[in-house]
Structures are given as structure tokens and as C-alpha cells.
Amino acid sequence: MKRMKTVLALFTLIGLNINSFGQASSSDSSNGTSVKLEVLAKDDNKPNVLFIAVDDLNDFVNCLNGSIKVPTPNIDRLANQGVLFTNAHCQAPICGPSRASIMTGLLPTTSGNYLQLKDTSIAKSNKATKECIFMPDYFEQHGYKTMAVGKIYHNGDRAKTFDEYGGGFEWMGPKPEVRFKYDPSKIEGKIGSTQTDWGAYPKYDSSMTDYKSAAWAVNQLNKEHEKPFFMAVGFVRPHVPWYAPQKWFDMFPIDSIKLPPYNKNDYDDIPEMGKIVSNAPQMPTTEELIKSGEWKYAVQAYMACIAFVDAQIGKVLDELENSEYANNTIVVLWSDHGYHLGEKNRFAKQALWERDTRTLLIFKPLNAKGGVKCAQPVQLIDMYPTLVEMCKLPANKMNEGHSLTSLFSEPSQRWPHPAMTFYGVGNFSIRNFHYRLIQYEDGSQELYDITKDPNEWSNMAKLDNLKGVIDELKSHIPKEWAPLSPYSYYNFNEYFKEKIKQ
């Protein structure tokens, strides 16, 4: 990609049309280097990669042990065919920086990309982000054709890191003219904006972005590809607004909805700084939705969106299984972070608790024996080095994650790398097999034994006998923290607004 950008810049200088050249060059194999790479790739018989992203999907999928289990036959099928990581965590609890970390292979503490940012800003932050090679570019450099559709980076693929991008269609839409249930601009005391709303809309699946993304991917799987491919398919549901056609709501009658665990006194032992950092004043609170009687309806809508997206994922998996690529394609499926559906008085991500960082991660290696579950703490940033190793590419020395391939065959081995999440400079969360430690900028802490307290209701950070646990966890956190990228944005939380101004 970098080579192509340089060439493009040269042609821009001499006044040629970038678009027509860009299109020609992406399929052009007359260049000596790419011909050589193509031959190499064919000789090596490199596997293809199908890289499936799901937006804001928490652990409510059937194959994980969340407090709610939505039937997800297609995600379950993939898990049964491969390796399901049940203790996987994002590196940042919002879309932009989580995805930036996955795609660059850099931790936020290295990249400075801790907060929301545009795709085109990811590389601008500092020396490391300028030097790193984005995952699609790395595969391209090693003989792959790269293509994507839907939400891969925060804005799709505005940084143009894939050879071919199928589009973002309706993005988070389509949307009704008037919101059904929630609009912060019309509620006193709410600050900022959010697409959060819920209800049955539109009428047909075929109007939905994810339907169109699945169709695009299915079409690609029906084509001949001369090179091995890296295809990224980014689904946008269950990201807000929680809209899906009525039939998906009908699967979950309102009287059957079970609510997630909620403890009114949950914040009593959370440090002040924890409340400040996690404050999302644009979002609904549980107390508000209890009062309005809407909590069950919000959960129903989130479940409907999960069922809908699972069906779209199923179409792509079915097509792969029926295609000529069935036996030579690695599949990885992930979500960019978790989500609260009323736990801790919130309907949001944007915090450092288990509900925010825990996510779904499934690998299906070639010739997988299937049905493997791994409960060791792993990170989304581990996907880059894992895929590089699975495809037998040379390791990328800038990758800060760890290849997970040894866990595929020995899932219960003791994994020495805890999973780390960062939310602004100085705020982190770290998870090993048992515990989660959260520390905020002012040094205040939370510590939970997740195996005994999965809801994180009892902060044990002040217990003397757990000081050793805290010290051990803290020892993994990088000593140097890159300053916050000047290209960050986050408009509603006062603490982060202040940080961005500085």
C-alpha cells in the first residue's frame, strides 16, 4: 500500500487521474514485484483469511457464559469448529481505538490512540504509528489480495488500507424519521448525542447494512481470486441504534426477557475517579429505564440485533463452506468490545469493567479438530501476530500482541500474558485468569475476583492480603505511556474533553 501511495502521489503531481489509476493499479500485476509475490504465494499455497468483525457485541452469544444467552447458531457453529476464547478482551473500550489497536498491532500506550479517532488519523499520532504496517498492508506485502466491506476501522476503511473496499452501505441506518424511544436532545439533563434508540425497523432485512455486507462477501467467495485473499467483513449490529426488522423481535417475546444483574449499591465502593472516567452523560441509565418501563424493551432489541447479525454471519460461513476456498481458509471472528445492558446503571461501553472489555474471539484454523475452549486471558491485539503465524508470514517485529497458536493445541496451559485495556492516559484495566485490576490516573483502584464475583460488585483493592496480586498485575503494564494523540476526539465526557483540550 505504501508503495502504491507513493506512486499515486507522483501521478498526482503530473496531473493524472488518481481514481482511474488507483483502480487499474489494484488489479495490475504487470509490476515485477507483484508478479514475483504472486508466484511465491501460489507455490506456498498460503491459506486465505476470512476476518469477521461484529460491532459492540458483548457476551450474550449462546456459546459464552453471559447473563443472557441469545440463540446464535452460526457463531456457535464456528466456535464448535474451531477455538473459542472465553476470556478475550479489547485494548480500548470504544470502537475507534480498539480497532486501531487491532489493525496496527500496537497498544494504545505505544500509539497514543486511546480515544475516538478517524481512520485517517490512526497513523498520524506519533513515530510508532507512522512506522507500523497496518495488518492489511502487511498481508498485501506478502502476496495477498486484501478486501473488506462494512465496519472494519471506525469509519470502514477511510484510510484505504485494503485493495478493494465494498462500501459501508447504510452504515448504522436505515433510521426512521422520528426516533422510537430515546433521544438525549429531548431529555432534560442529558448531554451530547448518541444513536441509541430501539424498536422494530426497517421492514425488510434487505434494507440493512449487514445484509448488504454479507451479500458482498458471498459474492466475493463466488469469484476466482488469483492470489490468496485476506477478506474482512465488518458487521455493524448490535451497535446502536438497536433496530432490526420485526421478525427478529418476535423471537424474544417481552414477557420472556430476563434482565442482566443490577445492584443499586454498586457504585458505593467504586473510586470517584472511576465514576468520572466512565461517565457517559449521553446514554440512558438503568434507573431511567426502570422508571419508564423500557429496560426489557432495550434488552429485547439488543437480542434481536444479535439474532439478526448471527444470521448474516451464517450466510458468509455457509458460502465459504460451499466454496472452493472451504478447506484453505482460516476464519477469525471478533467483536471490538463489550457492552452494558443495565449492569452498573448504564447502557454503554466507555469504561474499564468486565462488561466493557470482555469480547468474543473465535479462530478456526485449517484442519481444526474443533470444539476447543480456552479460558486464558487473551487480547484482540493478539489476532495480528496469530494470523501472521498461521499464514506462515515472517513475524512483524512491531506487533505488541502474542501469537495464540500454542493455545489452540494446549488451551489450558498457563498463559503468562494478562489482557490489558486502556482508556485515556493513566487509566488501565488488567485481567488475568482470576482477577481484574483497574487503576485510574489518580492511583485509585478496583480489584475483583471474576471467578467468584463476575458482576464486579465487591471491590477488594484495599484488602491487605491481595496486595501481592495487585503488584503482580501492575508489573505487566508498560512503564512508558505515549501522550494522547492530538487527533483524538470525545465530546461528551467532561474529563476527556479537558484532556483533549490540553
Ligand SMILES: [Ca+2]
Ligand atoms: Ca464498537
